[in-house]
Amino acid sequence: MKKNIKNIKLEEALDQLNRIANKIEDKSISIDEMIELFEEGTKLTLICKNKIEEAEKKVILLSDLIKDK
Numbered sequence: 001m002k003k004n005i006k007n008i009k010l011e012e013a014l015d016q017l018n019r020i021a022n023k024i025e026d027k028s029i030s031i032d033e034m035i036e037l038f039e040e041g042t043k044l045t046l047i048c049k050n051k052i053e054e055a056e057k058k059v060i061l062l063s064d065l066i067k068d069k
Contacts, residue, residue, distance in 0.1 A: 005043060010051045013044045020044070 005013070021042045024034055 010048060013048050015043055017044050
């Protein structure tokens with residue numbers, strides 16, 4: 001994955017994580033490739049976590065606005 005993953009959408013990141021998991025499960029890849037995929041997966045996981053946390057904050061904020069009316 002060479003594109004800028006910081007601007008990736010959540011759904012795309014999850015799809016890439018799924019592909020990475022499938023590749024890692026394939027016993028025919030090299031250890032070096034497995035490590036590279038693991039590093040990429042770790043970055044994607046952090047991005048997904050942050051995007052989900054941002055969404056949760058927005059939902060809470062909107063819920064609070066609705067309650068105040």
